[in-house]
Amino acid sequence: MPSILKEAAETAFTLAKGFSVTLRTLFRPTVTENYPDEPVRFEARYRGIHVLHRDENGLEKCVACFLCAAACPVQCIYIEAADNTAETRISASERYASVYNIDYSRCIFCGYCVEACPTDAITHGHGFELATYNIADMVYRKEDLLAQPLKPPRT
Amino acid sequence: MSETQNSVQLTVDGRAIDVPSGTLLIEACKSTGHEVPSFCYYPGLSLQAACRMCLVEIEKTPKLQTACTVVVQPGMIVRTETPQVAEARKNMLEFLLTNHPLDCPVCDKGGECELQDMVFRYGAAESRFVEEKEHQPEQQFSPIVYFDYPRCILCFRCVRVCDEAMDVKALGIGQRGVRTLIIPNRPDGTLECEECGMCIDICPVGALTSHQYRYKTRPWEMNYVGTPCAHCGDGCKTTLNVRNNQILRGNNRDMTGINGEFLCIKGRYAGDFTHHPERLRQPLLRRNGQLQPASWEEALGFVAQHLKEITKRSGPRTVGFLGSNRTTNEENYLLARFARTVVGTNNLDHHRTADFAALAGALHGEPVRYAASGDLSRASAILLVGNDPTHNHPLLAWNIRSAVRQHGAHLYIINSRRIKLRRQARQLVEIPSGKEAAAIEALHGAPTDISAATQQELATLRAALEKESDVIVLFGAEVFGSAVSRLVEFSRQLPGVTRYIALGDYANSRGAADMGLLPDRLPGYASLKDALTRKKWEQVWGAALPSEPGLHAKQMLGGNQLRALYVIGSNPVRTFGLPQTREALGELELLVVHELFLTETARLADVVLPAASAYEKDGTFTNTCGEVQRLKRALDPGAVRTDFEIIRLLSYAWGTPLPLRSSEAAFEEIRQHVRGYRVSQAQLVAGQAVRCAPTSGHAAADTPPGLVFSADDSLFTSGTLGRYSAALNSVSERDLPRSRL
Structure with a gap:
């Protein structure tokens, strides 16, 4: 019965071949990340939730030029601009964004806004946990996007 | 060619x-x-x-x-x-660009800047200059105008437009060489001018910017709605820049419309009354002596019930209607129809700011002799009797100045004030106040009671006019009734084709008169006494018309003959100078007011219905020269309703529904039946100003004195609307004597 023998040999070979992959991988370093039990690692250019940056004096870099909104292919950025006054200075320039909303139910994370920004005020951060039960919660306000203020200088 | x-x-x-x-x-x-x-x-x-x-x-x-x-x-x-x-x-x-900061991200002109466009096209953003740029802080010239020195490229458009076209001369050139800059006319570095914003509009860069638009938004973020201005009677087209249901500014950069690029402060910045915090947003009903918010159903039901009851009890002649100078032709027409057919009264009038009826009557039997606003800038001779166009008719004043400057037109003025246009005039005859009719008699050569010296001047004026041809005659509210006929009789003898403009105050003063908001005239100035005309309108409206002329505004307001007064978009307490009490309006049982704001009259009312402004509705306006333009809705009116809708709903609540369902349907009826209004729909829809020419077909009846008068708004006031415009209230020139400007 050569056909039975041949079949047995082939099965044994296939098993050996298959388990050799398993065995090889068993001794390789682990790549699986234990999110959410452990923090996620990102590549440097990962495009996550935007961050609105501050300059070295802690003032907002955004001057509300609307170029990000103009560049945005899905119109997810909404801005209202306002005038800086001597008493309340928000940005280093004469104007600042009094309202800056990004609608993440629309955003496609293309990064055009980052490219358009003349003051490097907006970049992609590494935030990604956007899931929510309410679509209205997908609109992030300026307060949600703004980088933390610098620590006050030590006296 | x-x-x-x-x-x-x-x-x-x-x-x-x-x-x-x-x-x-x-x-x-x-x-x-x-x-x-x-x-x-x-x-x-x-x-x-x-x-x-x-x-x-x-x-x-x-x-x-x-x-x-x-x-x-x-x-x-x-x-x-x-x-x-x-x-x-x-x-x-x-x-x-040597000194231009290239701060486009911040600059308000970004996105509509001629310099930006050119640099994009030819590419010179990389400079070879290493010298430091000259910097000076931004200056606020006035509550309207900001000047940013580094952005200025010294084209001097602003200086020239202010000097030559506006004849204001408020901007000048200071310093020399690299430090050259634009300077305002007051020693403290602020502006004293007409605040027209022409300098801002004409600036090719962001050197001159406006306070109203300052750091608000970007040109591509806004909606643009071209519609006639809601303020004076000139009918300038203003392209409203709208974002978030709010008018940020107006301009006419595409130069469509009768005004070219010209707009005054009202057209540019005074659209802000629409979002004034005191704007009425819901109907008010008087309960226990207090005006309290009510629902539309409740308010309209109350009005219909009481109005009907009073009509039944004391007769339709005890109900009066006062129309508006700023509602659309369709709304005025509908009001005329409602008052005359549903209520059955001829007690219908409005604040007449020029005697259009008298002019239509005086031109009876002649070919169309109305001049359009554009005709003025090409005129060879202009006679102006009364009025102060610089303040009351900025566009017509601009056109008169262009005619004088560019075509050497001759301007003759008869006025009781030394108005600013005297600087363009060949001759100004100063007459005592209120003597305009006498001056017209003197032009005829008839004996009058004005001084011999003035009569001599008028004789010289007459001699000069007789040498002119194709004169355009403008007259203000000072000339009314038979004086209009006398003025037409005089100017008819002048060589060439004489044409006329009656100068009315507000956006649709002319439309109100044309649509028959007059106690003795049907739409198109058709006389109520004429049985044939009355029959025609009875057929159109499908109801019998009362034949006796009604009460005029003054009789309605003080005469104790009315039991109910219905006021739409006007403030008679203030315009007619009445004391602010209910008693001053007569023994009224019901006072209904349609208004945008709680005016002096609205405060006295039993029911106040919040109405939409001209920027929140569709329809047509007829400017003071008789050019019809279509309104385009720029804003969502929200909970308020248009006067058209209110009158319609009222007719339903009354039980006699008016068949006109939309303003388009009403305009079609106007086109069909009002003399002179058979204008091209295609042109209207395309946003053009179409001339209409109602001639009454009936000779003028004399107008009693005290009915036709101008509110005499300045450049910075505009009736009720002007009081609620932050831009108009902010300028310091508002408090200056008029002769200073």
């Missing part, structure tokens, strides 16, 4: 063209579709040749020439797009 003595043939970019001799090369190039860039050149203003952007190549001329100063010559061969020209323009831009 065939070659005539007055045309010049030349070649632009290989294309042979014919243009009238004396044309500037830049305009000739534009006519071929090759736009030659320029900053300092502006059509209609004097030449400056400061920016050097319009350099073009002219064959057999060794160097590039500025197209804005070269007059076309026969056989010229011009090239506008050669590498040499592009290189020259790029280098000129580099010079213009």
Whole structure:
């Protein structure tokens, strides 16, 4: 019965071949990340939730030029601009964004806004946990996007 | 175009063209579709040749020439797009940018800046200059105008438009060389001017910007709605810049409309009354002596029930209607129809700001003799009796100034004040106040009670006018009733075709009169006494019309003859100078007011219905010259309703529904039946101003004194609306005596 023998040999070979992959991988370093039990690692250019940056004096870099909104292919950025006054200075320039909303139910994370920004005020951060039960919660306000203020200088 | 003595043939970019001799090369190039860039050149203003952007190549001329100063010559061969020209323009831009901060992300002009466009096209953003840029902080010239010195490229358009076109001369040039800058006229560095915003509009860069638009948004973020201005009677088209249901500014950069690029402060910035915090948003009903919010159903039901009851109990002649100067033609027409057919009263009037009815009557039996606003700027002679166009009719004043400046027109003025247009006038005859009718008699050569010296001046004026031809006669509210007929009788003898403009105050003063908001006239000034006309309108409206003329505004307001008064979009307590008490309006059982704000009259009312403004509805306006324009809705009115809707709903609540369902349907009926309103729908829809010419077909009846008077708004007031405009209230010139401006 050569056909039975041949079949047995082939099965044994296939098993050996298959388990050799398993065995090889068993001794390789682990790549699986234990999110959410452990923090996620990102590549440097990962495009996550935007961050609105501050300059070295802690003032907002955004001057509300609307170029990000103009560049945005899905119109997810909404801005209202306002005038800086001597008493309340928000940005280093004469104007600042009094309202800056990004609608993440629309955003496609293309990064055009980052490219358009003349003051490097907006970049992609590494935030990604956007899931929510309410679509209205997908609109992030300026307060949600703004980088933390610098620590006050030590006296 | 065939070659005539007055045309010049030349070649632009290989294309042979014919243009009238004396044309500037830049305009000739534009006519071929090759736009030659320029900053300092502006059509209609004097030449400056400061920016050097319009350099073009002219064959057999060794160097590039500025197209804005070269007059076309026969056989010229011009090239506008050669590498040499592009290189020259790029280098000129580099010079213009030596001190320009290129702060486009912050600058309000970003996105609509001529300099930005040019730098995009020719590319000179990288500068070879290493010198530090001269910086000075931004200055606020006035509550309207901001000046940013570093952005200025010294084209001096603003200085020239203020001096030549506006005749205000508020901006000047200070310092020399690299430090040259624009300076305002007050020693403390602020402006005292008409605050028209022309300098801001005309500035090719962001050197002059407005406070109202300052750091608000970007040009591509807004909606643009071209609609006639809601303020004075000139009917300028203002393109409202709208974002988030809010009017940020108005302009007319596309130069459509009868006004070209001109707008005054009201057209540009006074659309802000629409979002004033005191704007009425829901109906108010008087309960226990207090005006309290109510629902629309409740308020309209109350009005219909009480109005009907009073009509039944005391007769329709005890119900009066006061219409508005700022509601649309359709709304006025509907009101006339409602009052006359549903209620059955002729007690219908409005604050008449010019005697349009008298003019229509005086022109009875003549071909159409109304002048359009554009005719003024091409006029050869103008006679102005009364009124102060600089304040009351900024566009007509602008057109008169252009006629004088560009075509050497002769302006003659008869006025009781030394109005500003005297600076353009050949002759100003100053007469005592209220003596306009006497002055017209004196023009006829009839004996009058004005002084001999003035009579002598008027005789000189008459002699001068008799040498003119095609005179355009403008007259204000000072001339009314038989004086209008006398003025027409006089000017009819002058050589050529004399044309007329009656100067009414508000956006639709003319429309209110045309649509028959008059106690003795049906729409189109048709006389109520004429049985045939009455029958025609009875057929159109399908109801019997009362034949007795009704009470006029003054009789309605003080006469104790009314039991109910229905006021739409006007404030008679203030306009007619009545004390602010209910008793002053007579023994009224019901006072209903449609208003945007709680005015002096609305405060006394039993029911106040919040109405939509002209920027929140569709319809048509007729300007003081008789040009019909279509309104485009710029804002969502929200909970308020248009006067059209309110009257319609009221007719339903009354039980006699009016069949006109929309303002379009009403306008179609107007087109069919009101004399002179058979205007082209296509032109209207295209946003053009279409001339209408209602002639009454009935001779003028005399107008009693005290009915026709101007509210005499200044540049910075505009009836009720002006009181709620932050822009108009912010300017300091508001409190200055008028003669200062």
